[in-house]
Amino acid sequence: MAEPRDTDLRHLFQQAGYHDPSRDLTSRIMARVAVTPMMQPSVVRPLIGKWGWVAIGTAMAGLLVYALISAPAGIDPNGGLVKQLMPTFQLPQGAWPVWLMAASGCLFLLAVVDRKLARKSAQH
Amino acid sequence: MDHKSLIQQIVAGDARAYEQLVRQYQRMVYTVCMRVLRNAEDAEEATQDTFVKAYQHLAGFGGSAKLSTWLYSIAYRTAISMGRRKRLDTVAAEDLAHPPAAPSTNEGHQTELKRVLDRALGQLEPEDATILSLYHLDELSVEEIVTVTGLGASNVKVKLHRGRKKLQEVLTRQLGPEAHALLFDHG
Secondary structure, eight states: OOOOOHHHHHHHHHHHOOOOOOTTHHHHHHHHHHTOOOOOOOOOOOSSOHHHHHHHHHHHHHHHHHHHHSOOOSOOTTSHHHHHHOTTOOOOSSOOOHHHHHHHHHHHHHHHHHHHHHHHHHHO | OOHHHHHHHHHTTOHHHHHHHHHHHHHHHHHHHHHHHOOHHHHHHHHHHHHHHHHHHGGGOOSSSOHHHHHHHHHHHHHHHHHHHHTOOSHHHHHHHSOOOOOOSSSOHHHHHHHHHHHHHTTSOHHHHHHHHHHHTSOOOHHHHHHHHOOOHHHHHHHHHHHHHHHHHHHHHHHHHHHHHHHHOOO
8 A cells, every 4th residue: 555645745735625614605705894993013123213313422531531531430441350351451541430330231132122123113 | 005004904804804804814724623523503603613713813813824724723722622512423434324425417516626636535534625725725835834733743743644535535535546546647
C-alpha cells in the first residue's frame, strides 16, 4: 500500500477544494459591515520631536562645557577602581557633578525609548 | 486591482470594494472556520465575525503580512474562541459512530473527495486539521502558519507531521487499502 507523500496530500486537499458557504453569506456580512464603524489606527508618535532633541542636545552640551571649565567639585578622577585598572587614564580636569551624569543617563534612556516609538510609528 | 489600492478604497469608504474583498476570500475564511468548528452554522457565524473584525481594523492593517494571512489569522482566532465558548468537542466521536457511506455515483468526484476528507479530518484535533488544511490547501508556509495560529514554528512542524500520520491512518481505516491506493497511487 502506498504511503501518502506531501504531494499526494496536497493533491487530495486541492481536489477536494474549499467549503462553500450559503449564497447569502456575502449580503449578511455586508449588512453587518454597513452598521460597523471602521476604527482608526492609534498613531504612535515620538515623545520629543527633532527640534526638541536639538534644543536638549544644545543645552546638555552647554552644561557639560560649563561643568568642564568651572572649578572641580570634589570627585577624585584619579582614585578607585579606574586608577587600579587603567593607571594612565585621567579624566579631563573639571567638575563631573553626579546630577549631570544622572541627567545624561536619563536622557540617553529617553532617546532610546523615543527612537523605538519613532520606528513603531514608521511601521504603521 | 492589487490589495493595497483595494484597501485604500475601502478605507476611503467604498463599500463595494469591501464586498469585492469579501467575495474573494469568504470561501477560504469559511473553510478555516469549518476546520475548527466542524459545523456549518457556527462556521458561517465565525466567518461573519471575521469579516466584521477585519473591516473594523482594516485601516490599521500595515501590510507587513499578506492580506490573506492576516484574514486567516483573524478567522482562526475567532473560530477557536467560538469553539471554546460552544465546547464543540464531541463531533469527532459522533463521526466515529457513523460509518462512512458508500460512494454515490450521482455525487461529483470533488464532492465525494470533500466528504471523504472532511470525515477523515474530523478524526483529528481541530487545530491539527486546520494546520494541515492551511499547509496543503492554502499552501501557506510554516512561517505563515506561525503568524496565523500564534504557535511556535517547531510546534507547527510537529502538528503537521502528527496530522499527516493520523490522516493517513484514518483514510486507510475509512477507505480500505484499495480506495486508499486509488487516492494516492496517481503518479
